[in-house]
Amino acid sequence: MRGDADPGPFDRLRANGEGERGRRTGKAERHLYTWPVTDEFRLPPEGIERVPPAFASRLLMGGPVTLVTTSYRGKSNVMPLAWGAPLSGSPPLIGISVEQSRHSVDMIQHSQEFALNFPTWPLLHHVQYLGAMSGDRIDKFEATQLETFTAARISAPLIEGCAAWIECAVEQVIPIGDHVLFVGVPLAVQVDREAFGERWLVGAEEKRPLHFLGANQYAHLDRVMEARMPARGDAPEAFLAERLAEELELTREARERREEQLGQLREEIEAGKAVDLASLSLEALPDFARRVQILGPDAPARDGNP
Numbered sequence: 001m002r003g004d005a006d007p008g009p010f011d012r013l014r015a016n017g018e019g020e021r022g023r024r025t026g027k028a029e030r031h032l033y034t035w036p037v038t039d040e041f042r043l044p045p046e047g048i049e050r051v052p053p054a055f056a057s058r059l060l061m062g063g064p065v066t067l068v069t070t071s072y073r074g075k076s077n078v079m080p081l082a083w084g085a086p087l088s089g090s091p092p093l094i095g096i097s098v099e100q101s102r103h104s105v106d107m108i109q110h111s112q113e114f115a116l117n118f119p120t121w122p123l124l125h126h127v128q129y130l131g132a133m134s135g136d137r138i139d140k141f142e143a144t145q146l147e148t149f150t151a152a153r154i155s156a157p158l159i160e161g162c163a164a165w166i167e168c169a170v171e172q173v174i175p176i177g178d179h180v181l182f183v184g185v186p187l188a189v190q191v192d193r194e195a196f197g198e199r200w201l202v203g204a205e206e207k208r209p210l211h212f213l214g215a216n217q218y219a220h221l222d223r224v225m226e227a228r229m230p231a232r233g234d235a236p237e238a239f240l241a242e243r244l245a246e247e248l249e250l251t252r253e254a255r256e257r258r259e260e261q262l263g264q265l266r267e268e269i270e271a272g273k274a275v276d277l278a279s280l281s282l283e284a285l286p287d288f289a290r291r292v293q294i295l296g297p298d299a300p301a302r303d304g305n306p
């Protein structure tokens with residue numbers, strides 16, 4: 001495995017004094033690559049930069065954050081977790097990677113079970129708080145007064161206000177670097193039907209799962225996009241070009257519609273008239289939206305118009 005100690009072929013070449021002929025100018029100070037001028041090397045496109053290997057895990061973040069609940073000898077604990085992943089479809093297995101020092105490691109080792117609770121944005125600040133405290137010092141359920149309900153198959157409590165819950169028995173424990181990978185068999189899975197059908201619905205905002213970006217930043221899914229299914233025998237290049245052209249056409253139509261709306265809005269504003277907000281896509285009209293509100297029914301009359 002390549003770590004910081006072995007920087008890879010590009011930097012090795014630089015260390016050997018090779019590749020200087022091809023050094024990219026202009027952005028050289030930001031650009032870590034050097035390369036020999038041969039046909040074998042294809043440079044990354046402009047604007048691509050190397051970042052430290054530790055960023056690999058950040059790039060893989062963005063899946064739903066979960067709250068891992070555990071219970072052992074009458075005590076319960078909860079910790080937020082971003083490093084969770086499906087591991088196998090048949091049999092269904094999921095994995096959670098927990099840093100060795102966490103109290104949750106002991107709780108899972110002892111009880112051999114855990115639950116994953118999928119919080120939604122109304123629990124945003126709870127999630128951050130729960131990640132700043134360790135259960136070996138405080139009772140986080142008592143501190144946060146989170147409401148819980150009884151799990152179907154395990155003793156760990158399930159947290160209300162979440163969008164889904166997975167109860168797991170531990171199948172395997174794999175020490176891995178400074179973490180422990182717990183492989184879990186899902187024993188029971190429950191979902192809020194407003195949040196999840198056969199997949200996340202991306203419906204009401206307060207029902208969408210939270211996605212952890214790092215530090216204290218989170219996001220949620222914004223919209224569902226459907227890719228066209230290629231028909232058997234489609235030539236891949238022709239198919240992709242055709243779909244791209246269709247998407248561009250849709251984008252063009254949307255742009256034209258937006259320009260039309262803007263024109264209409266400009267005329268209304270020039271005439272000092274109120275505008276029917278409901279008929280306009282305000283998301284597309286950020287600058288004008290503010291001005292329209294000034295011209296609303298409670299606004300002072302302008303040019304003698306109501």
Ligand SMILES: Cc1cc2nc3c(=O)[nH]c(=O)nc-3n(C[C@H](O)[C@H](O)[C@H](O)COP(=O)(O)O)c2cc1C
Pocket residue numbers: 065077078079080081082083084097098099100101102103104105127128130131132133134135136212
């Ligand atoms: C959003 C978020 C995601 C986190 N993801 C993980 C994770 O995947 N693995 C981990 O070991 N710690 C993770 N942490 C840190 C633990 O949740 C934190 O150290 C917590 O206090 C541990 O609690 P415990 O000692 O009671 O088990 C995360 C923290 C936050 C806020």
